[in-house]
Amino acid sequence: MTSVRWLLRIARPEAWRLMAAALLGSLALSCSIGLMATSGWLISRAAQQPPVLYLTVAIVAVRAFGIGRGVLRYAERLVGHDAAFRVLARTRVQAWLDLDRAAPAGLGKLRTGDVMTRVVSDVEAVQDLLVRAVLPIAVAVITGTATVVLLGALLPAAGLVLLLGLLIAGVVAPGITLSVAGRTERRLAPARAALADPVHDLLAGAAELIAFGAAGPALERIKVNDRRLTSLARRSAIGAGAGASVGAIALALTVVGELLVGIQAVREGRLPGVQLAVLALTPLAAFELTTGLPAAARHLVRGLRAVDRLRALGDLPQPAIAWGNKDVIGHTLEIRHADARWPGADQPTVRDLTLRLSPGRRIAVVGESGAGKSTLVAALAGFLTAERGTVTYGGIALPELDENAFRRHVTVCAQDDHLFDTTIRNNLLIGKPDATDTQLMNALRQARLAAWVNRQPQGLDTPVGERAAQLSGGERQRLALARALLADPAVLLLDEPTAHLDDPTAAELTRDILTATRGRATLLITHRLEGLDDLDEIIVLSHGRVARRGRPAEILGATHA
Numbered sequence: 001m002t003s004v005r006w007l008l009r010i011a012r013p014e015a016w017r018l019m020a021a022a023l024l025g026s027l028a029l030s031c032s033i034g035l036m037a038t039s040g041w042l043i044s045r046a047a048q049q050p051p052v053l054y055l056t057v058a059i060v061a062v063r064a065f066g067i068g069r070g071v072l073r074y075a076e077r078l079v080g081h082d083a084a085f086r087v088l089a090r091t092r093v094q095a096w097l098d099l100d101r102a103a104p105a106g107l108g109k110l111r112t113g114d115v116m117t118r119v120v121s122d123v124e125a126v127q128d129l130l131v132r133a134v135l136p137i138a139v140a141v142i143t144g145t146a147t148v149v150l151l152g153a154l155l156p157a158a159g160l161v162l163l164l165g166l167l168i169a170g171v172v173a174p175g176i177t178l179s180v181a182g183r184t185e186r187r188l189a190p191a192r193a194a195l196a197d198p199v200h201d202l203l204a205g206a207a208e209l210i211a212f213g214a215a216g217p218a219l220e221r222i223k224v225n226d227r228r229l230t231s232l233a234r235r236s237a238i239g240a241g242a243g244a245s246v247g248a249i250a251l252a253l254t255v256v257g258e259l260l261v262g263i264q265a266v267r268e269g270r271l272p273g274v275q276l277a278v279l280a281l282t283p284l285a286a287f288e289l290t291t292g293l294p295a296a297a298r299h300l301v302r303g304l305r306a307v308d309r310l311r312a313l314g315d316l317p318q319p320a321i322a323w324g325n326k327d328v329i330g331h332t333l334e335i336r337h338a339d340a341r342w343p344g345a346d347q348p349t350v351r352d353l354t355l356r357l358s359p360g361r362r363i364a365v366v367g368e369s370g371a372g373k374s375t376l377v378a379a380l381a382g383f384l385t386a387e388r389g390t391v392t393y394g395g396i397a398l399p400e401l402d403e404n405a406f407r408r409h410v411t412v413c414a415q416d417d418h419l420f421d422t423t424i425r426n427n428l429l430i431g432k433p434d435a436t437d438t439q440l441m442n443a444l445r446q447a448r449l450a451a452w453v454n455r456q457p458q459g460l461d462t463p464v465g466e467r468a469a470q471l472s473g474g475e476r477q478r479l480a481l482a483r484a485l486l487a488d489p490a491v492l493l494l495d496e497p498t499a500h501l502d503d504p505t506a507a508e509l510t511r512d513i514l515t516a517t518r519g520r521a522t523l524l525i526t527h528r529l530e531g532l533d534d535l536d537e538i539i540v541l542s543h544g545r546v547a548r549r550g551r552p553a554e555i556l557g558a559t560h561a
Contacts (some may be wrong), residue, residue: 001319001389002311003304003308003311004304004307005309005310006307006310006314007126007129007307008130009364009488010071010087010090010091010126011087011130011374013086013090014083014086014087015084017079017080017082017086018080018130018134018135019388020321021076021079021080021083021151021242022135022138022139022142023031023140023142024072024075024076024079024292025072025073025076025080025135025139025143025168025218026138026139026142027068027072027076027138028072028073028076028271028526029070029143029288029289030143030146030147031065031066031069031097031145031472031531032065032069032073032181032285032288033143033282033285033286033287033288034061034065035062035065035066035069035512037278037281038061038065038279038287038451039062039281039284040277040278040280040281041058041274041275041277041278042058042059042062042189043108043277044273044274044275044276044277045058045274047331048274052260055340056285058432063153069285070094070176071440077107077270077511080131080135081560082131082133083130084127084130085127087126087127087130088123088124088126088127091123091126091310092119093117094310095119095123095310098313098314099115099119099313099316101320102297102313102316102317102318102320103320103383103445104383109544110316111197114193114196114197114391116196117192117193117196118193118198118309118310118313121192121306122306122307122310123204123306123310124307125299125302125303125305125306126307126310127279128228128299128303129299129300129302129303129304130300131297132138132292132295132296133296133297133300133303133508134263135295135298135530136292136293136296137293137300137386140170140289140290140293141290142288142344143286144166144170144289144290147162147282147286147289148162148163150165151278151279151282153263154275155262155270155271155275155279156259156297157265158261158262158279159312160255160266161254161261161284161285162254162256162258162283164254165250165251165253165254165257165283165287166250166254166286166287166289168246168247168250168253168289168292168532169246169247169250169251169287169290169293170289170290170293172246172250172322173243173244173246173247173250173290173293173298174241174243174293174294174296174297174370175300176243176244176246176294177239177294177295177297178241178297178298178301184232184235184236184239184411186230186468187232188232188233188305189301190405191225191228191229191232191430192229194228194229195222195225195228195229196227196460196468198218198221198222198225199222201218202218202219202222203433204467206220207491210475212553220448221430223526226278226448236298239294239298240294242293242296243293243294243297244291244294245304247287247290247291247294249292250287250290250345251283251284251287254283254287255283255284257551258279258280258282258313259276259279259280260284261279262279263276271465275520276309276445282320284324286346290354297446300313302416315407317344317373320385321382321383321384321385321398321399321403322385322386322399323382323399323401323402323403323406324399324400324401324402324403326396326400326405326407327401327403327405327465328392328394328396328398328401328402328406328408328409329394329395329396330343330393330394330396331358331359331393331394331397331409331491331521331542332356332357332358332359332392332394332408332492333356333380333391333392333393333521333522334355334356334357334381334391334392335354335355335376335379335386335389335390335391335392336354336389336390336391336512337352337353337354337388337389337390337427338350338353338354338379338386338388338389338391338465339351339352339353339386339387339388339389340378340384340385340386340387341375341384341387342378342384346390348387348508348544349370349372349374349375349544350372350375350379350541351372351544351545352388352545352546353372353389353544353545353546355376355380355523355539357380357491357521357522357523358521359520359521360500360519360521361489361521361522361537362514362517362518362521362522362523362524362534362536363522363523363524363527363535363536363537363538363539364524364525364532364537364538364539364552365523365524365526365538365539365540365541365542366526366527366528366532366533366538366541367527367530367540367541367542367547368527368542369527370543371541371543371544372541372543372544373496373525373527374495374496374525375544376525376541377414377493377542378413378497379391380410380493381412381493382398382403382406382413382521383411383416385399392408393409393491394423401430401492408487408489409489409490409491410489410490410491410493411484411487411489411491411492411493412484412490412493412495413480413481413483413484413493413495413496413497414480414495414496414497415477415490415493415499416496417480417483419464419467419471419479419480421461421462421463421464421465421466421467422464423458423462423463424453424459424460424462424479425437425440425460425461425462427464427479428443428444428460428482428483429485430483431443431482431483431484431485431487432486432487432488435459437488440460440486441453441460441487443486444478444479444482446485447478447479447480447481447482447485447512447516448477448512449475449478449482450480450518452475452496454466455500471479472509473501473505474505474509477497477498477509478509479500479513480497481494482495482515485516489520489523490516490520491520491521491522491523492520492521492523493520493522493523493525494513494517494523494524494525495525496525496526496527497513497524497525497526498510498526498528506528507528507530507531510526510528510530510531510532511553514531514532514534514535529555532552532556533553533556534552535552536551537549537550537551537552538550538551538552538556540553540555
């Protein structure tokens with residue numbers, strides 16, 4: 001029920017469109033049934049060769065039903081899909097908001113393939129839930145009830161026969177489908193995610209897998225998951241086929257039943273002979289209501305399962321700051337006596353840490369892997385809430401600040417900053433969308449990348465490739481740094497910008513970073529002590545605590561001694 005309430009909340013703004021689509025669908029199917037019934041009466045009555053005037057109303061009705069069926073069907077599809085696409089967009093936005101609130105720390109337990117399956121396949125399954133499950137079921141109930149009542153008005157026994165046939169085709173057949181494929185449908189989405197994970201790993205690490213001769217096992221893993229998904233899809237198809245077969249049998253039995261009760265009624269004088277064709281032909285059109293119900297049942301189960309998985313995104317840990325609405329009034333970023341940990345960690349990764357980044361002050365935090373350096377950056381950037389102590393900017397606690405205002409003043413440049421598969425220009429414009437080419441080149445010049453860009457035939461329009469494969473490691477880091485500098489933040493947090501570089505390249509990039517950040521509040525996270533002489537302070541972390549801190553000369557002198 002929680003998932004149903006979640007879906008109703010998402011779909012509520014489009015409720016009138018969905019109801020209009022159900023009404024239009026019911027009217028379109030009513031026209032189909034009316035066309036069949038009227039045509040049957042018209043053929044039977046015309047066989048008696050009455051005056052043409054007696055047939056005029058029926059002839060006009062046939063034309064009206066024929067035209068109305070097409071027009072109303074088009075209108076139903078237009079309104080229904082418009083509503084579904086609106087819900088689809090709202091669902092996708094909600095999924096993104098849930099991921100955004102959890103990222104980056106709260107996404108640790110989700111694999112990339114699983115996330116992609118949820119925001120693509122599961123979101124689309126919600127659309128199918130509305131268009132291919134909820135609307136067909138609603139139309140079947142409304143139109144089926146009206147048809148049974150009208151046929152029952154001609155002959156009560158005929159209405160009862162049609163009711164029994166529709167119940168078998170509309171309830172029993174989908175029930176059989178669910179009994180055969182229901183559990184399978186619930187397992188399809190996890191199976192797709194299980195297949196997406198190794199596919200993503202193979203594509204992302206293709207070079208390494210081939211180099212080490214490990215592509216075979218990776219492909220075998222994909223084949224195993226693909227066979228499992230294929231088996232589940234086959235079972236789902238078997239269930240759909242079983243339901244469709246029951247529906248076809250129910251239709252045949254209903255037509256026979258209508259003829260039996262109709263012939264008996266004609267013999268007894270309770271039904272005019274010309275109306276016998278109406279009883280026999282009406283089920284042929286009425287069962288159009290139930291034809292898609294087995295598939296609707298599958299989409300219903302699949303869609304509700306997708307809703308469960310999408311709603312679960314809202315239950316992810318949300319360790320980030322719950323932001324307020326105050327504007328920024330100062331430019332000093334400070335953390336005082338703070339403890340912080342990543343979700344799921346047994347104990348804080350950072351303990352009792354105090355650090356003050358005032359305008360122009362530059363501090364380096366060094367330590368081995370696991371010392372708590374990245375946790376510190378996450379706490380300062382608002383990605384983690386400090387368990388103890390406070391994090392303030394301009395003297396205001398982060399939870400009281402407006403996030404957008406804070407992000408304009410504080411920028412993070414991580415060791416694995418993502419570069420999009422587009423041009424250098426478009427990657428830079430993420431930092432400042434309205435930047436001119438002159439500003440872009442100034443940022444590149446600060447990051448010591450302008451000369452390289454000028455040597456490229458396409459200049460700023462040079463593509464970087466997927467995962468910036470067209471750039472070297474140093475060029476990738478310099479481009480990420482240029483993007484951060486282009487944003488012109490008051491505080492720049494640099495998390496291991498030289499982590500994946502060789503020593504000469506790392507030393508060169510460090511020198512350029514210190515030159516580019518002169519006069520700007522900067523926190524440099526690194527595991528190298530070389531080249532830090534020009535900073536105001538060095539803090540050495542060990543197991544989340546400050547082991548040493550002081551002027552570079554003091555720390556570097558003690559290290560060399």
